[in-house]
Amino acid sequence: MIQNSIRELVRYGLATGLVEPEDTIYTTNRLLELFGLEEPEDAETPITADKEEEPRLVEKLEGILKDMLDYAAEKGLLENDSVVYRDLFDTKIMSVLVARPSEIIRKFRECYAVSPEAATEYFYKFSQDTDYIRRYRVCKDQKWVTPTPYGDLDITINLSKPEKDPKAIAAAKNAKQSGYPKCQLCMENEGYAGRVNHPARQNHRIIPITINGGQWGFQYSPYVYYNEHCIVFNSKHIPMKIEHDTFVKLFDFVKLFPHYMLGSNADLPIVGGSILSHDHFQGGHYEFPMAKAAVDTDFTVKGYEDVRAGIVNWPMSVIRLAGPDSDRLISLADVILEKWRGYTDEAAFIYAETNGEPHNTITPIARKRGGNYELDLVLRNNITTEEHPFGVYHPHAKLHHIKKENIGLIEVMGLAVLPSRLDGEMADLEKAILDGADIRSDEVLGKHADWVEEFLPQYKEVNAGNIHEIIQKEIGKVFMEVLEDAGVYKRTEEGRKAFGRFVESLN
Structure with missing residues (x-):
C-alpha cells in the first residue's frame, strides 16, 4: 500500500x-x-x-x-496517532514536493511581470497544491448568507481548524516552551518542522514585498475564511499600531495588488485581533458586505473638500473616504484618527481614556474601486463596565451562546467566523426543537433556550423541511446584533446625533 x-x-x-x-x-x-x-x-x-x-x-x-x-x-x-501528530507528519511528507523559497519567489515575480492577478493566481493555487491550505478541510466549513437591513451578511461556521485531542493538549502543556518562532506570523515559520504546540510549516512559502520602505511578507491564511484570504506581515516581530504609517502601508499594498483589499485589526485588546504582538494586515480578492454598503450621510471636512467623506449604512460606526489621490485620503485619515484617539462624549458613553488607559482606536480597510481609492475607518472603543466586563462595545452576554469572541477585522466587514462547536450544537438543537424536547434542561443546549423561546413563536410552521433554514436565518440575525453591539454609535436617532457631533468636531 x-x-x-x-x-x-x-x-x-x-x-x-x-x-x-x-x-x-x-x-x-x-x-x-x-x-x-x-x-x-x-x-x-x-x-x-x-x-x-x-x-x-x-x-x-x-x-x-x-x-x-x-x-x-x-x-x-508517529509519536502518537492523533490529528496533531498526523498533521505534523503529513506536512513533512508534502514538503518533499515543494521547491525552495527562492524558486517560488522567482516564479511569483515572473507571473507578476505579466500582471498582479497572474501572480496571486499562481501563488494561491500553489499554496493549496502544497496542502498548506487543506482544501479537503476548508470545503467542510458551513457558509450561508443572511439578508438584513444593512444588506446581506456572510455567515460561516469554521470547521477548518482541527480540534486538538486530550493527549495532544496534555503534551503541549508539558512541552518545553520555545521562543522560536516567536509567533505564527514570523518569517521563521517558513520551512519550520513544527512541534506539538506549534504547527508545521515545511510546505509554507512567503513572498517578500516592500511597503512603506520596509520589508514585509505576503502569504495566504491556511484557513481561508474567504476567497484568496491573505496575510501581510512585518518581517520584524513588533506589535501592531494604528498610525499614519499604517494607512501608507495599506495603500502601498493596494497599489501593488489593485484587485485585493487590505485591512488592519485595531491595536487595542477586546476590539483587536487574536495576535496583537506582531504587526500584520489581512486582505484578499473578496468584496465584503461592508464594502457593498452605501454611504447614507455625506459630510465635508474643511481643507479636504476634494475628498468624498460619509457615514456608511452599517451596524458599526464607519466613515468612508474616497478619491483618486491616496495621499489626500491618508492625510484626512490622520486627522480623524488623532481626533478620535482623544475624543470623549460622556452623553454617548464614549471615553478616550479612564485611569490612564486609552480606549479609542480605529479598524482601517483600504481598497481600490475603479479610478478611486477608498479607506473605511471603523471607530472602536474597548471600555468595560461591571455590566459589560468583556466590553461595552462587544457582543453582549445574551449573544454569547453564539458569539463571545472578539469582533476583529473580518467580522467588522460583515463575515461571521463562528466557533466550530455550533456545528454539532445546531444539529442537536434542530432535533430537540422538532422533538419538543426540554432544551433548557439540556446541559449543552440550555444556553440557547432563551433564544429559541424568543424566535420560535415567529414561525407559523416548523418542520423537518424548514428547521435548518430557520436556524441559519436566526444565527444571521444574532450576528447582526453582535455588530450592532460593537458599534460605538447606534443606528438610532440619538446615535446618529452623537455620530454627527464627532463629525462636527473634525472642522
Missing part, C-alpha cells in the same frame, strides 16, 4: 506542477527515505501524470495522505 501511495503522491506532484518531470526519481527517493524504505517495488515502470489528471488527483490527496499516515502510525513513525 505504501509503495502505491508514494507513486500516487509523485503523480499528484507532477499533475499539479509541484514536481517537474526531471525531479521524478529524486522525489520518489526522498519519499522512500522518509518511510524507511530502500527501494521502490516497481522501479522499471516510469511514474507519469498529465494536467488532465489533476482534478482527480487533487480529489484523491486526502486519501493518499491518510494511507501514508496510517502506515507511519503502524511503523511507529
Whole structure:
C-alpha cells in the first residue's frame, strides 16, 4: 500500500506542477527515505501524470495522505496517532514536493511581470497544491448568507481548524516552551518542522514585498475564511499600531495588488485581533458586505473638500473616504484618527481614556474601486463596565451562546467566523426543537433556550423541511446584533446625533 501511495503522491506532484518531470526519481527517493524504505517495488515502470489528471488527483490527496499516515502510525513513525501528530507528519511528507523559497519567489515575480492577478493566481493555487491550505478541510466549513437591513451578511461556521485531542493538549502543556518562532506570523515559520504546540510549516512559502520602505511578507491564511484570504506581515516581530504609517502601508499594498483589499485589526485588546504582538494586515480578492454598503450621510471636512467623506449604512460606526489621490485620503485619515484617539462624549458613553488607559482606536480597510481609492475607518472603543466586563462595545452576554469572541477585522466587514462547536450544537438543537424536547434542561443546549423561546413563536410552521433554514436565518440575525453591539454609535436617532457631533468636531 505504501509503495502505491508514494507513486500516487509523485503523480499528484507532477499533475499539479509541484514536481517537474526531471525531479521524478529524486522525489520518489526522498519519499522512500522518509518511510524507511530502500527501494521502490516497481522501479522499471516510469511514474507519469498529465494536467488532465489533476482534478482527480487533487480529489484523491486526502486519501493518499491518510494511507501514508496510517502506515507511519503502524511503523511507529508517529509519536502518537492523533490529528496533531498526523498533521505534523503529513506536512513533512508534502514538503518533499515543494521547491525552495527562492524558486517560488522567482516564479511569483515572473507571473507578476505579466500582471498582479497572474501572480496571486499562481501563488494561491500553489499554496493549496502544497496542502498548506487543506482544501479537503476548508470545503467542510458551513457558509450561508443572511439578508438584513444593512444588506446581506456572510455567515460561516469554521470547521477548518482541527480540534486538538486530550493527549495532544496534555503534551503541549508539558512541552518545553520555545521562543522560536516567536509567533505564527514570523518569517521563521517558513520551512519550520513544527512541534506539538506549534504547527508545521515545511510546505509554507512567503513572498517578500516592500511597503512603506520596509520589508514585509505576503502569504495566504491556511484557513481561508474567504476567497484568496491573505496575510501581510512585518518581517520584524513588533506589535501592531494604528498610525499614519499604517494607512501608507495599506495603500502601498493596494497599489501593488489593485484587485485585493487590505485591512488592519485595531491595536487595542477586546476590539483587536487574536495576535496583537506582531504587526500584520489581512486582505484578499473578496468584496465584503461592508464594502457593498452605501454611504447614507455625506459630510465635508474643511481643507479636504476634494475628498468624498460619509457615514456608511452599517451596524458599526464607519466613515468612508474616497478619491483618486491616496495621499489626500491618508492625510484626512490622520486627522480623524488623532481626533478620535482623544475624543470623549460622556452623553454617548464614549471615553478616550479612564485611569490612564486609552480606549479609542480605529479598524482601517483600504481598497481600490475603479479610478478611486477608498479607506473605511471603523471607530472602536474597548471600555468595560461591571455590566459589560468583556466590553461595552462587544457582543453582549445574551449573544454569547453564539458569539463571545472578539469582533476583529473580518467580522467588522460583515463575515461571521463562528466557533466550530455550533456545528454539532445546531444539529442537536434542530432535533430537540422538532422533538419538543426540554432544551433548557439540556446541559449543552440550555444556553440557547432563551433564544429559541424568543424566535420560535415567529414561525407559523416548523418542520423537518424548514428547521435548518430557520436556524441559519436566526444565527444571521444574532450576528447582526453582535455588530450592532460593537458599534460605538447606534443606528438610532440619538446615535446618529452623537455620530454627527464627532463629525462636527473634525472642522
